[in-house]
Amino acid sequence: MNHPTPPQAALMRRPLPAPVAEALQARFGDRFTTSAGVREHHGRDESPFPPAPPDAVVFAQTTEEVAEVARLCNEHGVPLIPYGAGSSLEGHLLAVAGGISLDVSQMNRVLAVNAEDLTVTVQPGVTRKQLNQEIKDTGLFFPIDPGADASLGGMCATRASGTNAVRYGTMRENVLALTVVTADGRVIRTGTHARKSSAGYDLTRLFVGSEGTLGIITEVTVRLYPQPEAISAAVCAFPDMGSAVRAVIDTIQLGVPIARVEFVDALAIRAINRHDRLTLPESPHLFFEFHGTEAGVREQAETVQQITAEHGGSGFEWATRPEDRSRLWNARHNAYFAMLQLKPGCKAVTTDVCVPISRLADCVVETERDLVASGLPCPIVGHVGDGNFHVAMLTDPDKPEELELAESLNARLVARALAMGGTCTGEHGVGLHKMDFLVSEHGEDALDVMRAIKHALDPNGILNPGKIFRPSR
Amino acid sequence: MNHPTPPQAALMRRPLPAPVAEALQARFGDRFTTSAGVREHHGRDESPFPPAPPDAVVFAQTTEEVAEVARLCNEHGVPLIPYGAGSSLEGHLLAVAGGISLDVSQMNRVLAVNAEDLTVTVQPGVTRKQLNQEIKDTGLFFPIDPGADASLGGMCATRASGTNAVRYGTMRENVLALTVVTADGRVIRTGTHARKSSAGYDLTRLFVGSEGTLGIITEVTVRLYPQPEAISAAVCAFPDMGSAVRAVIDTIQLGVPIARVEFVDALAIRAINRHDRLTLPESPHLFFEFHGTEAGVREQAETVQQITAEHGGSGFEWATRPEDRSRLWNARHNAYFAMLQLKPGCKAVTTDVCVPISRLADCVVETERDLVASGLPCPIVGHVGDGNFHVAMLTDPDKPEELELAESLNARLVARALAMGGTCTGEHGVGLHKMDFLVSEHGEDALDVMRAIKHALDPNGILNPGKIFRPSR
Numbered sequence: 001m002n003h004p005t006p007p008q009a010a011l012m013r014r015p016l017p018a019p020v021a022e023a024l025q026a027r028f029g030d031r032f033t034t035s036a037g038v039r040e041h042h043g044r045d046e047s048p049f050p051p052a053p054p055d056a057v058v059f060a061q062t063t064e065e066v067a068e069v070a071r072l073c074n075e076h077g078v079p080l081i082p083y084g085a086g087s088s089l090e091g092h093l094l095a096v097a098g099g100i101s102l103d104v105s106q107m108n109r110v111l112a113v114n115a116e117d118l119t120v121t122v123q124p125g126v127t128r129k130q131l132n133q134e135i136k137d138t139g140l141f142f143p144i145d146p147g148a149d150a151s152l153g154g155m156c157a158t159r160a161s162g163t164n165a166v167r168y169g170t171m172r173e174n175v176l177a178l179t180v181v182t183a184d185g186r187v188i189r190t191g192t193h194a195r196k197s198s199a200g201y202d203l204t205r206l207f208v209g210s211e212g213t214l215g216i217i218t219e220v221t222v223r224l225y226p227q228p229e230a231i232s233a234a235v236c237a238f239p240d241m242g243s244a245v246r247a248v249i250d251t252i253q254l255g256v257p258i259a260r261v262e263f264v265d266a267l268a269i270r271a272i273n274r275h276d277r278l279t280l281p282e283s284p285h286l287f288f289e290f291h292g293t294e295a296g297v298r299e300q301a302e303t304v305q306q307i308t309a310e311h312g313g314s315g316f317e318w319a320t321r322p323e324d325r326s327r328l329w330n331a332r333h334n335a336y337f338a339m340l341q342l343k344p345g346c347k348a349v350t351t352d353v354c355v356p357i358s359r360l361a362d363c364v365v366e367t368e369r370d371l372v373a374s375g376l377p378c379p380i381v382g383h384v385g386d387g388n389f390h391v392a393m394l395t396d397p398d399k400p401e402e403l404e405l406a407e408s409l410n411a412r413l414v415a416r417a418l419a420m421g422g423t424c425t426g427e428h429g430v431g432l433h434k435m436d437f438l439v440s441e442h443g444e445d446a447l448d449v450m451r452a453i454k455h456a457l458d459p460n461g462i463l464n465p466g467k468i469f470r471p472s473r
Numbered sequence: 474m475n476h477p478t479p480p481q482a483a484l485m486r487r488p489l490p491a492p493v494a495e496a497l498q499a500r501f502g503d504r505f506t507t508s509a510g511v512r513e514h515h516g517r518d519e520s521p522f523p524p525a526p527p528d529a530v531v532f533a534q535t536t537e538e539v540a541e542v543a544r545l546c547n548e549h550g551v552p553l554i555p556y557g558a559g560s561s562l563e564g565h566l567l568a569v570a571g572g573i574s575l576d577v578s579q580m581n582r583v584l585a586v587n588a589e590d591l592t593v594t595v596q597p598g599v600t601r602k603q604l605n606q607e608i609k610d611t612g613l614f615f616p617i618d619p620g621a622d623a624s625l626g627g628m629c630a631t632r633a634s635g636t637n638a639v640r641y642g643t644m645r646e647n648v649l650a651l652t653v654v655t656a657d658g659r660v661i662r663t664g665t666h667a668r669k670s671s672a673g674y675d676l677t678r679l680f681v682g683s684e685g686t687l688g689i690i691t692e693v694t695v696r697l698y699p700q701p702e703a704i705s706a707a708v709c710a711f712p713d714m715g716s717a718v719r720a721v722i723d724t725i726q727l728g729v730p731i732a733r734v735e736f737v738d739a740l741a742i743r744a745i746n747r748h749d750r751l752t753l754p755e756s757p758h759l760f761f762e763f764h765g766t767e768a769g770v771r772e773q774a775e776t777v778q779q780i781t782a783e784h785g786g787s788g789f790e791w792a793t794r795p796e797d798r799s800r801l802w803n804a805r806h807n808a809y810f811a812m813l814q815l816k817p818g819c820k821a822v823t824t825d826v827c828v829p830i831s832r833l834a835d836c837v838v839e840t841e842r843d844l845v846a847s848g849l850p851c852p853i854v855g856h857v858g859d860g861n862f863h864v865a866m867l868t869d870p871d872k873p874e875e876l877e878l879a880e881s882l883n884a885r886l887v888a889r890a891l892a893m894g895g896t897c898t899g900e901h902g903v904g905l906h907k908m909d910f911l912v913s914e915h916g917e918d919a920l921d922v923m924r925a926i927k928h929a930l931d932p933n934g935i936l937n938p939g940k941i942f943r944p945s946r
Contacts, residue, residue, distance in 0.1 A: 115726075116726065116831035117829040117830055118725070119829070159670075160671075161669055170669050172678070173642070182918075186918045187918070188916065188918045189915065189916065190915075192896045192914065194827040194828055194860055194861075195827065195829075195830070196827055196896075196899050197898065198631055198632040198633075198896075198900050198902040198903070199897050199898050199910075199911055199914055199915070200903060200911050200915060200920075200923055201679060201682065201687075202632070205675045205679070206679055209671055209673070209674065214674075226726065226727060226728035249589070253699065257730075295769075296768075299768055354669055354670060356589075356666040357589070357590055358589035386667075387667055387668055421666040423667045423669075423670035423672045424672050425670065425672050426667065428671060429672075430671070434672070437672075438673050441665065441672055442661075442663075442672070443662065445659045445661045446662060446663060447673075448659075449655065452930060453674060453679075453926055455929065456928065456929035457922065457926075468673055468674075
């Protein structure tokens with residue numbers, strides 16, 4: 001598969017009906033635009049696909065405005081694509097059937113911090129860094145960290161997770177309630193502020209991960225956690241990938257409540273060393289973070305140190321001082337940019353899979369073999385405590401054969417993960433890029449159930465059309 | 474509202490079509506029955522409603538058999554109600570529109586223990602005690618404990634939780650994958666064995682909590698946890714309910730990873746004392762359990778002891794020896810039966826609500842005032858770490874006015890919980906009994922979304938009809 005043509009380019013695309021443009025212009029004034037620059041910006045994401053700009057962009061500021069736009073689009077059959085921070089990776093935002101990009105980045109207020117309940121309600125455009133900044137005096141924090149400074153609405157839409165998920169769960173576990181605008185412009189609340197409920201269908205978790213295809217999220221209530229009394233970090237080198245991954249498996253199976261455990265392969269270490277002026281040995285590493293009481297953190301770290309030693313880990317290096325921890329984790333966070341510099345001018349085709357942890361070592365080792373044989377530089381990093389890892393395939397955008405090679409590596413990686421009982425995406429979502437793999441993962445009968453739900457909630461097919469699955473078998 | 478007539482008695486009820494009875498008889502032989510005793514048994518649960526027997530009962534042994542029954546029922550428009558252990562509390566199993574009760578209790582095999590992945594796959598009739606018995610040599614356990622020895626299929630269907638949820642989550646967080654038979658008899662798999670996924674709509678969590686109205690669960694994969702290295706328990710008396718609940722709030726807000734924290738009011742303590750020959754002071758109590766390393770458990774207990782002391786708690790009594798712990802927790806587990814003996818010959822109308830933890834003290838205190846004023850003995854116990862509590866209203870089955878009184882107390886309790894941002898049921902489910910409250914909780918627009926999903930997945934309305942919500946506004 002080559003990239004210049006997104007898989008859904010065949011979707012019928014017609015110009016924005018004049019009455020819609022006029023109504024939006026009248027209603028939103030400056031906050032409605034058809035300028036080429038803004039459209040172009042809203043028709044791209046971090047995926048390898050070329051941009052597919054919408055016909056127009058609306059900047060909404062309230063739930064009621066979102067509902068008005070939905071009603072208008074629904075009436076005229078105009079595609080409507082919610083847009084947050086633009087950091088998604090699999091083509092989610094591309095307007096493959098044209099229509100309106102509904103930008104909610106101006107809906108960026110923290111609406112209510114309920115410190116006693118350990119919850120917060122925000123508008124969808126609030127980003128995770130902004131949220132943590134605004135609540136830092138409460139002694140609480142929001143742990144989900146997908147790397148990019150994504151919006152909370154977008155993180156709901158893709159069921160994001162990241163480095164802390166091994167301890168704190170993903171968006172699936174941490175969203176308590178949503179306000180959602182339906183395709184026909186009704187405003188519903190899903191969930192309550194109670195921790196748990198058995199009151200009817202779990203609409204909250206249906207919208208989480210629906211990638212804008214079932215409704216538009218306009219408020220999000222998430223769980224917060226007490227900032228841990230103590231935090232420490234450690235880094236440890238391993239002779240090979242298998243040993244590193246087996247140390248993680250033992251740690252998880254022993255029930256050590258680690259807050260983070262990240263795998264970084266030798267190539268990614270080389271990138272990080274250059275980018276962050278570190279001098280880590282160029283071999284596979286694990287980065288750990290421990291949260292708890294002073295004594296608890298020490299105990300966890302000692303247990304893990306012992307496990308790593310049993311697997312040939314060396315140079316288990318502690319960092320309890322905040323500045324040392326930051327240096328280490330900044331390096332991990334910068335890995336994406338660091339890796340891009342391994343091949344000047346390259347673009348990364350990033351992908352993620354997630355497998356049962358017992359198969360993680362096999363999956364990583366077989367994948368590395370395949371990547372090395374390809375000749376493309378493809379560093380691997382991963383949230384290995386969940387069985388989740390990422391490959392960044394560094395391709396020259398002027399060489400279509402490299403993109404093609406990356407796609408074939410990606411396809412084999414997904415096939416390998418599925419054969420091991422895993423999933424084609426642990427946290428990036430489906431978008432355009434993984435639609436075909438969804439058939440292999442779930443089977444057509446389960447996809448038919450998803451299609452039936454889509455049709456029931458969005459009969460005119462206006463919400464982010466052409467994503468997740470094809471409309472029919 | 475009086476009880477003799479379940480709210481859905483108005484549903485059209487017609488006799489089982491002869492071709493269906495004949496086909497089932499031919500296919501299932503002895504495992505198909507219309508005997509009055511078996512039907513009566515399958516038309517009741519632990520709810521206050523009188524039995525509503527199905528027209529026939531089928532005992533299925535395989536997923537394919539379930540699919541065959543579904544296809545037949547769907548073709549003939551015959552209601553189909555999955556039946557596990559019969560321990561649900563809100564009328565879930567009552568055949569208010571007649572039809573077939575599909576008993577899956579013979580589907581009771583543990584299919585695969587994946588100890589390395591900390592997961593297990595079971596048939597839906599496996600009960601939680603059976604599961605823990607069968608896996609005990611693996612060093613792992615399944616934490617979800619709703620009190621009754623419910624079946625895993627039923628626990629999925631009602632989104633059950635219980636005493637350990639504060640630490641380990643509910644069925645919502647712990648089901649990884651399901652095999653489900655759809656209304657038209659197709660077999661789908663939802664989820665994979667990976668810990669997390671962003672691959673399409675979260676069908677797993679849609680079926681969890683759907684009370685048999687969207688599909689029939691025939692296999693369940695759940696997470697397991699390492700048996701903790703150390704466990705200790707403690708019990709502590711408080712001068713009043715508010716103090717006890719505030720101690721819990723502080724414990725949660727401090728992030729102490731308690732495994733269990735149960736509230737037991739003075740009346741329930743009296744019942745337990747009599748039933749289990751204990752001599753606890755007749756005042757509100759908290760029962761705690763701590764899981765972790767030896768040092769971790771000690772540290773948690775010390776922190777909690779300090780918190781309880783700050784709230785006037787006294788007699789913080791430790792139990793690290795397994796037999797002492799068992800005695801304590803057996804008493805808590807027997808509370809339901811102990812409470813029934815407070816009023817010989819009574820039946821309990823049990824109900825549960827869940828509120829944000831900041832409102833828990835208000836909710837419990839106001840509720841107690843209302844209960845005391847009613848004159849009915851109504852002990853309160855609760856999984857207070859989640860903001861969830863139960864009231865057992867002890868009514869004389871020969872006095873309809875007591876049932877009516879219990880219903881009005883229940884209605885006011887739910888209204889109070891909803892006004893505080895909570896939910897009408899934290900873990901029992903909706904069934905027949907809480908349908909009307911669902912409208913207040915979610916609003917008709919959100920219920921319309923649920924109805925649309927129901928119609929999309931079960932267009933002939935055969936799956937457990939008359940439960941959760943009315944078919945139209």
